[in-house]
Structure formats: structure tokens, C-alpha cells
Amino acid sequence: MDSKVGGGIAAAHRNISRLGLGTVQFGFNYGINNARGQVPYDEVLRILEFGAAQGVTFLDTSRAYGASEETLGRAMEEARLKDACMVCTKLDLPPGYASLDPAALRQTVLDGFRRSQDALRLDHIPAYLLHSPEYRTVQQGLVWQVLLEQVEAGSIGLLGVSIARGPDEALQCLAEPTVRILQIPYNVFDQRWRRTGVLDACLAQGVALVNRSTYLQGLMLMDPQVAHIKVPASVPFLQRLLDLARQAGIPLKELALRYALSCDALSCTLIGVDSLSQFEENIELFRLGALDDALVQQMEQMFADTPVELVNPALWGQPYNAPKSM
Numbered sequence: 001m002d003s004k005v006g007g008g009i010a011a012a013h014r015n016i017s018r019l020g021l022g023t024v025q026f027g028f029n030y031g032i033n034n035a036r037g038q039v040p041y042d043e044v045l046r047i048l049e050f051g052a053a054q055g056v057t058f059l060d061t062s063r064a065y066g067a068s069e070e071t072l073g074r075a076m077e078e079a080r081l082k083d084a085c086m087v088c089t090k091l092d093l094p095p096g097y098a099s100l101d102p103a104a105l106r107q108t109v110l111d112g113f114r115r116s117q118d119a120l121r122l123d124h125i126p127a128y129l130l131h132s133p134e135y136r137t138v139q140q141g142l143v144w145q146v147l148l149e150q151v152e153a154g155s156i157g158l159l160g161v162s163i164a165r166g167p168d169e170a171l172q173c174l175a176e177p178t179v180r181i182l183q184i185p186y187n188v189f190d191q192r193w194r195r196t197g198v199l200d201a202c203l204a205q206g207v208a209l210v211n212r213s214t215y216l217q218g219l220m221l222m223d224p225q226v227a228h229i230k231v232p233a234s235v236p237f238l239q240r241l242l243d244l245a246r247q248a249g250i251p252l253k254e255l256a257l258r259y260a261l262s263c264d265a266l267s268c269t270l271i272g273v274d275s276l277s278q279f280e281e282n283i284e285l286f287r288l289g290a291l292d293d294a295l296v297q298q299m300e301q302m303f304a305d306t307p308v309e310l311v312n313p314a315l316w317g318q319p320y321n322a323p324k325s326m
């Protein structure tokens, strides 16, 4: 394997590192298991410097992640990493956006984009996603059209969509040839993307596919007894994964990350971290690479029936620290 983490990338998307960093944790106190709170600025700086040295250059953020964009902008400038990093941020529109008149909607989209440019201190945004798939079709595709103009002007590299609910949304986006990047919540518990053909379609169409939820917001790494208090439905599935990890002789954290790395359709696997030490550990695990095909198949069969209420955090029905739009 290449000594740099950015080595094993899909040919069509050479600038996307195979391991990416989720940065909502830099913007506010996030996650079902978060005991530490928002990552302090000095530590963000060290995380970015360490990541760049290891080839982890794809950084996922959003206007909606509190101070995340501003923190990244300041840190990338201070550490002189603006050229090395590939930032992916997202458009969030205010409530009632769909009933704005076309000129006002156009201005709202441009204002959001410019606020991201300013916060990130970047003229060119390498990857830009709609934070909600509904934005793409509103007012005969006006939002999308405004952003395509930014692609043509050279202000956006890859334009795409962050998928919230499920494969149907992704398949609708894949019918639009100007969609060049998708972000999906994907992990071993969630076999919907493979079953419905989303993974194959991204590969066939050369669409960059990025996954979040590699550790299901940290839930997958929790002791089942604690998980029982937070998301009771998760317990039998966590127990099943723990049993498999024990049987395979692979620690659960390693198994979950290497499962995502075993998916050829993914250009990038995101992991959010609460500390530099978690990041260092994830990079060490990343270096172990993909799992054996037989083990991957066994895992896929084992979790073919996971209910959507477990794999979609928005349906957990528990108070946690993510904004409603996520």
C-alpha cells in the first residue's frame, strides 16, 4: 500500500484522499457519545497538520456546522495548508426558501456560497454539496442552475448533493449528469446502498462517492449496555458485530473502518474525531487496508436486515447535539 493515506484513490478523483476528516466536531459539541465537547482550536491546528503530513486532505464541513468553516479557514491559513487541502462544504437554505421569488432565491444561494468562501478564506471551493436533496429541484432547478454557473466560472470544483434519507434520493440525483459528487451515510449496518444499486451506479458514472457514518456517529463503538440507554434498537446489532469481531480476531473499531475501506465504489471515507489521538488511531487503522472478500461478504449477509430506524440517526428519537437539518 502507498505510504501516504491519499494513495488508494479512485482514478477519476485523484485529489480526493481515501480517508477524509469530518469537521462538524470542530464547530460545536456533536455526537451521541460526545463527552469532550467542541475540539479546541490549537488541537484542530495539530489535527490538520498531522493529517496533511499523512495525506488526509479531504475535509468535510458545512455552513451549518457552527464555527467549523471559520475554524478551518483560520487554521488552513495559519498552517499554510490551503493548497494542500480539498475542502468540501455545503449549502444550507433558510426556512421558507421555496416560496422566495426567483431573484431572491438566486441571491440567497449566492449569499450562502459567498459566506462559505469568506469563512474558509477560499475563492475556489473544491467540492460543494446541497445539504438537502430537495434543493436540487426547487423552482425548476433554479438553485442547481445558480451553482452550475459557479462551476462554469471556476469557483466550484465538484458540485453534488449530501443524501439525507436513503437510496431513492441518491438514485434521483444520479439521473442528473451534472451531479459529480455524492455524500451518503454508509457503514456495515447499512446495506441499502449496495442492494439498490447506488454503489454500482456511482462507479459506472464516475461520480465521486463519499461516506459518513463510518462509526454511526460513535454509536457503533459504544458498549451495548450504554447504547441500550441511548438507542435501544441498536443492541442486538451491536452484539452481533461484537461477536463477529471476536470470531474474526479483529477489534470492532478496526472492523468497522476497514469494512468501509473495502468498498471500491467509495472515493473517500469520512471520520469525525473529537481529538488528535482518535485521529492518529484512525490513520493507523486505515493503513491496515481492506478486509478479505470472504469476511466482507459474511458481514453483508449478517446485516442485510438492519432496520432503517437504526441506520438513520434522524430517526433515533433521542436528544443529541446535531442540528435538525442534518
Ligand SMILES: NC(=O)c1ccc[n+]([C@@H]2O[C@H](COP(=O)([O-])OP(=O)(O)OC[C@H]3O[C@@H](n4cnc5c(N)ncnc54)[C@H](OP(=O)(O)O)[C@@H]3O)[C@@H](O)[C@H]2O)c1
Pocket (backbone or CB within 6 Å): 021, 022, 023, 024, 025, 030, 031, 032, 033, 034, 035, 060, 061, 162, 163, 164, 183, 212, 213, 214, 215, 216, 217, 218, 219, 221, 253, 270, 271, 272, 273, 274, 277, 278, 279, 281, 282, 326
Ligand atoms: N451531510 C450530512 O448531513 C452530515 C451529517 C452528519 C455528519 N456529517 C459529516 O460526517 C462527519 C462524521 O460524522 P458522523 O456522524 O458520520 O460520525 P462518525 O464518523 O461515524 O463517528 C465519529 C465519532 O466516532 C467517535 N470516534 C472517531 N474515531 C474514534 C476512535 N479512534 N476511537 C473512539 N471513538 C472514535 C467520536 O465520537 P465520540 O468520541 O463522541 O464517541 C467521533 O465523534 C462529520 O464530522 C461531518 O463532517 C455530515
